[in-house]
Amino acid sequence: MPEILEARNISKNYGGVRALKDVTFTAYRGKVNVLVGENGAGKSTLMKILSGSEQPTSGEILLEGEPVQLGSPRDAQARGIGIIHxxxxxxxxxxxxENLFAGRELRKGSRFVDAAGQRRQAREVLQRLGQDRLDPGTLVGDLPIGQQQLVEIGRVLLTDVRVLIMDEPTSALSNHEVDVLFDVMGDLRRDDVTVIYISHKLDEFRRIGDWVTVFRDGSLVAHESMSRTDTGWIVRQMVGRDPDSLYVRNSSPVGDVLLDVRGLTVPGTVKVDDVSLTVRAGEVVGIYGLMGAGRTELVETLMGMRKASAGEVAIKGKPEPKGTVQARMAAGLALVPEDRQRDGLVQTMSVRENILLATLARMTRGGLLNGGAEQRTAKDKVGELAIKIPGLGALVTALSGGNQQKVVLARALLTDPVVLLLDEPTRGIDVGAKSQIASLMADLAAQGFGVLFISSELAEVMAMADRVLVMARGRVTAEFTAENVTEEALVSASASESVLEAAK
Amino acid sequence: MYGCVLEGWEKMTDTHVAPPKKAAAAPQPDEPKNTALARAALLLLRGRTLVVLVLLIIIFSSISSEYLTQSNLILMTKHVAINAILAIGVTFVILTGGIDLSVGSIAGLASMVAGGLLFKGFDMPGGTVFFSVAVVILIGIVVGALVGAVNGVLITRFKVAPFIATLGMLYVARGAAQLHSDGGTYPDLAGTEARGNTGFGFIGVDSILGIPVAVWIMVVVAAAAIIVTTKTPFGKRIFAVGGNERAAVLSGIRVNRIKIAVYVISGACAALAGLLLTSELGAAYPDTATTYELNAIAAAVLGGTALAGGRGTIIGTVMGAFVIGFLSDGLVLVGVSTFWQSVVKGAVIVFAVITEQAQQRLQSNLTKRTA
Incomplete structure (x- = not known):
């Protein structure tokens, strides 16, 4: 089997985090090489290295047997390696x-853009992508996301590409658009172009892939011809043998209903469609689903950051109709957001200031902040959650991902919530910190909190949740208990629109 | 979904950039010594406004023996006071990540409102009334605060970008000031005993313990602003809104209220500055404080306030106002032409921002090394 691109013994460290550990990966010429693995498994990091936008800490890259330096995306492009992010x-x-030719405009003479030529070639590319009716003069901002994704793919088709890396290109595509994309990939394969394809969607990549490579926790754990694998094998490789050792199972007795959501509906490009759920005291409820399934939108709406168009939310049995952040917070909800940097932390502030941000009003004496009370409160929480910090006055950006996550959690806990909403609480943090966050969640449940968490990781959601809800396209498509949940059932419920019968 | 447009742009333009990654990845030799040096440099950078101020005083006093005399220092500080008060208000706005271009015009409008009340009184159905000076000052400040509130509402409720909203207000408030007197000047603000409105000169002309009242007012405003920004929940929330608005929302902070409040503060400070200026001149004219917003923003930036929001101090802004004032007056004193004065002032402001960025880089490098 002729290999075209080989990454040998690649390691990549980000600060103290080892994102890739001595990975040796081979892509075969003219084949579709599928990469799978959970979030943070290292797939995207490897692709960034192969496309020149990141440099490996150690290891080498061989293109057709020759060692190459890919110092920038330009370098990679010049060698025929293209990427679709x-x-x-x-x-x-x-x-x-204009988008198709941005940065490499066709010229007329030496100075002027050959707009007509660009339009002509753009039309050809669009035809190849099955979009004959699309006018190349349309503004990209006016296109639905699926078609935008196709334009992105068109950009790469215009270059002389030998290796094409696609990082979850179908997450925003409709079924028809996925078919078109797979046709294009088939054409590319016939033209001897090598495709490296990252995906979470088992049913999809099994259709198109020739080889499958599985990543877990920064290591390459399996590499196999697609025809010799089945779905169960792939899931087992992704999850690893012993996920339970990492996570602590909540075992507290379940009490009253703390959060009761009825028919919640939120319009938008990613919508929430008629979702009902309950969370009881002492219960850990997981929400599993793919990107864009509406999970983040659901918890953000519960927290009052988005407006619901229909539905009711009751906390501790009392309806909370106002739906503002302040009202929901006062009623007993607290959210630890998915994207710490964007939604969680104030990067210009210290650890102490970040921890106290939501409860400043309690820290005053005669209208002025009481430095002693601030220090004590922050210190207590740091101790309670075992947050590792250089000092309370240190900038929050100096902390590792797991400790930053605990700072956001500390702030949420200080608001005296009864139900904690955690959106991907373990994303982007290392295994040790994951395990700590998991046991914290079990502790919180034991103290009588209700915990509702979102996760894209099968192992995590299966090991930690007492109940798992699966969301797809804004709807809850299935519900499982810890006893009857299986990997296959979760995956298929997250992919389909139909409401599956949960084995009860 | 367009969050990475910039990233894409970088990718596309990196033909023009030599691959910088290798240099960054090179091992840094002799780190401990470097760190000590970097710390010293950081300390100097942090205190740079003070360093510059001391340098200015040394340079100008060596050229002109008059510069460091008590009377000149008091005069210069009085000039500083007005810009400092404007700049303190603007700093509140910039800390939230906004900008207020309308403060000069608000100062002018407050000046005309107060001048009109003192000079010709207020026409009511029962006849013309004259208010006491204290009430006139209060009304002037309230007018400024209300205009600021309009700015705030435009920015929060109608989602107008702060630059545009306050640029519009710059014209509107200036126009209103001109309309107030049909373009004319209120030449005499002394008032009469009979009307019970004498004493407007107190705030801009008089002194207490040899120091101008305007300077005392600046000290009080600065002290209050320092307490508000560093010792109150409201102050912390201002920094949070400017540092990361989404995180502030999620922390239950009523971001719109905070934003409206800072524009109100900025408007009130601007009105106060306008009143001081008017009192000093003894007359109110519609062009009072034209382009002063630029000096105020310059003082804030010079003092280390980040235009992106979330970072800055009141004391830095006051120092910035001192640098600008002492520099301008010094240049006048040693006889530099007004044209060159502009050139020097502009260069100093840009230089300040460059050093600010150097400080940030150094700081984050040090954080990384110690982390």
Whole structure:
């Protein structure tokens, strides 16, 4: 089997976190090489290295047997390695044609852009992508996300690409658009182009993939021809043998209903559609689903950051109709957001200031902040959650990911919540910190809190949750108890729109 | 979903950039010594406004023996006071990540409102009434606060960008000041005993213990602002809104209220500055404090306030106002032409921002090394 691209003994450290541990990965020429693994397993890091936007801490890259230095995305592009990112990097204020040629405009003479030529070639590319009716003069910002994704793919098709890396390109595509994409991938394969394809969607990549490589916790754990694998094998490789040792199972007795949600509906590109759920005291409830399933939107709406168009939320048996952050917080909800940097931390502030931000009003004496009370309160929480810090006055950005997450959690706990909403609480933190966050959640349940957490990791959600709700396209598609949940059932419920019958 | 547009742009333009990654990855030799040096440099950078101020005083006093005399220092400080009060107000706004371009015009409007009340009184159905000076000052400040509130509402409720909203207000408030007198000047603000409105000169002309009342007012405003920004929940929330608005929302902070409040504070400070200026001149004219907003913003930036919000101090802003004032007056004293004065002032402001960035880089490098 001729290999085109080989990454040998690649390691990558970010500060103290080892994102890749001595990974040796091979991509075969003219094949679709699928990469799978949970979030933070190291797939995207490896792809960033192969596309030149990150440099490995150690190890080498071979292209057709020759060692190469990929110092920048330009370098990689010049060698025929193209990448399509999970997040779009288009200019919404420019037309499709302008986007396709951005940075490498066709010239007329030496100075002027050959707009007509760009439009002509853009039309050809769009035809190849099955979008014959799309006018290349349309603003990209006016397109639905699926078509924007196709424009992104079109950008790469215009270059002389030998290796094409696609990082979850189908997460925003409709079924029809996915078919088009797979046709394009088939064409590419016939043209001897190598595709490296990252995906979470088992049913999809099994259709198109030739080889599958599984990553877990920064290591490459399996590499196999697709025809010799089945779904169960892949899931087992992704999850590892012994997920339970990492997580602490909540075993507290379940009490009253603390959170009762009825028919919650939120309009938007990612919508929440008629969701009902309950969380009881002492209960840990998990929400599993794929990106864009509406999970984050659900908890943000519960917290009052988005407006619901229908539905009722009751906390401790009392309806809370106002739906503002302040009202929901006062009623007893607290949210630890998915994106710490964007929604959780004030990066310009110290650890102490971040911990106390939501409860400043309690720290005053005669209208002025009481430094002693601030120090004591923050110190107590730091001790209670075992947050490792250089000092309370240190900038919060100096902490590791897991400790930053605990700072956000400390702030949430100080508001005296009864139900904690945790959105991907273990994303982007290392295994040890994951385990700590998990046992904290079990502790909180034991203290009588209700815990509702979102997770994209099968092992985590199965090991920690007393009950698991699965969301897809804004709806709850299935509900399982800890006893009857299986990996296959979770995966299939997260992929389908139909409400599956949970084995009760 | 367009969050990475910038990233994409970088990718596309990096032909023009030599690969910088290798240099960054090179091991840093002799780290302990470097760290000590970096710490010393950081200390100097942090205190740079003070360093610059001391340098200015040394340079100008060596050129002109008049510079460091008591009377000149008092005069310069009085000039500083007005800009400092404007700049303190603007600092509140900038800390939230906003900007207030309307403070000069608000000062002008407050000046005309107060001047009109003192000079021609207030026409009511029963005849013309004259208010006492204290009431006139209060009304002037309230007018400034209300204009600030309009700014705040435009920015929060109608989602107008702060730059645009306050740029609009710059024109509107200035126009209102001109309309107030049909473009004319209120030439005499002394008042009469009979009307019970004498004494407006107190705030801008008189002194207490040899120090101008305006300077005392600056001290009081600065002290209050320092307490508010560092010792109250409201102050912390201002920094949080500027540092990360989404995190502030999630912490239950009523972001819109905070934003409206800072524009109200900025408007009130601007009005107070306008009144001091008017009192000093003894007359109110519609062009009072034109372009003063730029000096105020310059003072805040010079004092280390980040235009992106979330970072800055009141004391820094006051120091910034001192640097600008002492620099301008010094240049006048040693006979530099007004044209060159502008050039020097502009260069100093840009230089200040460059050093600010150097400080940030150094600080984050040090944090990384110690972490």
């Amino acid at each position: 999970q997040e779009l990097s288009l200019f919404p204020n420019m037309t499709i044609a």
